[in-house]
Amino acid sequence: MIDLRSDTVTRPTEAMLESMHRATFGDDSREGDATVQRLEAMAAERTGKEAGVFMPSGTMTNLVAMLAHGRRGGEVLLEDGSHTLNAELGGIAGVAGLFYRGIPGHRGAMDLDALRESIRPTTRYHMGTALIWMENTHNRAGGAVLQLAHMGAVAGLAREHGIPVHLDGARLFNAAIALGARTTDIARHADSTCFCVSKGLSAPVGSILCGTREFIERARAYRRMVGGNMRQAGPLAAAGIVALETMVDRLAEDHRAAKRFAEGLRRIDPSLCDPRDVETNLVRVDVSKSGRRATQWSTDLQAKDVLVAPAGTYTLRFVTHRHITTADVDTAVDAVSGLWGRG
Template identity: 45%
Template structure:
């Protein structure tokens, strides 16, 4: 039985070309700045998002942490949407390592409302923390992979800059956003100060992310990465796969988006599922089960047939499926059949959920 793993695009496996590039990678000690493959990846990546410099990091979370800590001082406040990955899923790292105070604002859309951002920026005063940074996320994980447009990015960033804030973009899936909107990634990054993106999600590299921005900020980030224990040595072995990822895997993301839309349309036709297919813009499909269905039983019934799904925040009534390299259209169709069957079998007593 083929396991249909729709939990995340992080489960993607490296391509043969990536494995060959890893085996052949020219390497050196990156802490001396002497790994030519890491250096090439950093230059290439910075150029793709139109920034001066880039720093290869172990994960998206480390990239976000470096982005926040390199642009704040201890005790500063940062503004985030209440559904930001940085706020929901990153263990409060900026508070632990940087003594940063998070100020969350309402999040109905991927880009928070300008009025809400403006209202959260504190005046400079003796008894307030300094508002230092606005964080955006594109595409937005908790909001089902929805995109922020170049115009929205500019408006939010202009507002932040007018008040002396910096802007960090969690662009874990920035190329999904660019491909879906038919724009260059630079159109989505031009107005922000720093951007983090991941090689290890839809682009299918085994490891790594990058933080890009002004050279001076990236130098600060380099020191922070060291402090976090994330400075590496012959990291060219993994950087080589990341180079193949950005060279060969960006354009094919459109296939994942087509599959996601097919999945969403199919889900909309299943009784007991609530979904708005037209809101599926990229490779993430978020949907809800109706209250007559036990989410855990549904998950287990799907798993027994080889289909894996994930939930938002551990609430198995709000589910997430992510399309990615390695999953074809026929896998989407099989997944729909499995879910249809599972739903018919698991209608049961109403459960209550706290998390």
């Protein structure tokens, strides 16, 4: 099977498995675990923040960030298509007790005028804007990368109004590779940020939330509240350390594979996708011209040993990762080509 459903399907490397075997078994929620602490310190360093806290998932780091920034009842402003608004089951309101306002955007970047107009002070009539949120790379925008100038403009607006900024950096390292920037250059536009080691970086589990020491202390309390204490998490953190040490630079290969895939599809029919939109490892494909739904395409491709996730009625999302070779990309293009002409 050529599994293009997600970069989360990546399996741990041999080096990760060895490091897990040798890891410490301290209790992360009591006296602490040395391996977890080392991963958290590395994460803080990579994002230019004072501290980090290890959690089981990106969804939890986002949720805990909302809780730890506080201001229950306030509004969070985030791009309409953001993962948090669309795929994190309403935790923003249901658990964090925040209102949200989706801001229209282009390729994941919020419209700055709309954002400016949506910022509200706290008055007797409004709870006011509690948090401004960015996502880089942006999942639903097909792995689109927020430019540093845009992030700076958002951060500037937030600062003007004294509003904290959170960056959902689930694929922060993909963004850094695509921008040719350091992760610290990206994360400096946010007060808190998180990233996942469980996606293209190939570790089996884990995300780290980073921010000031004081923010992270509060985040530790909220992590406990939402059931995120992991006890003997050393082996998971050990894999995360190897991920950061060895898996970052190779993400460029995933980006090249995604581009090759998009170019192959474009040769089949330009309506499928525009390779210029493919900046990282995600490729959104529009199959509407075929008249067949994405779920049908997914079933038909599976019969040709290609796994893909439907991402809309007529949209498929293909994701390249460490286990996808150039030959796999070409096979997947051939599979789409074979199905395209079918009436």
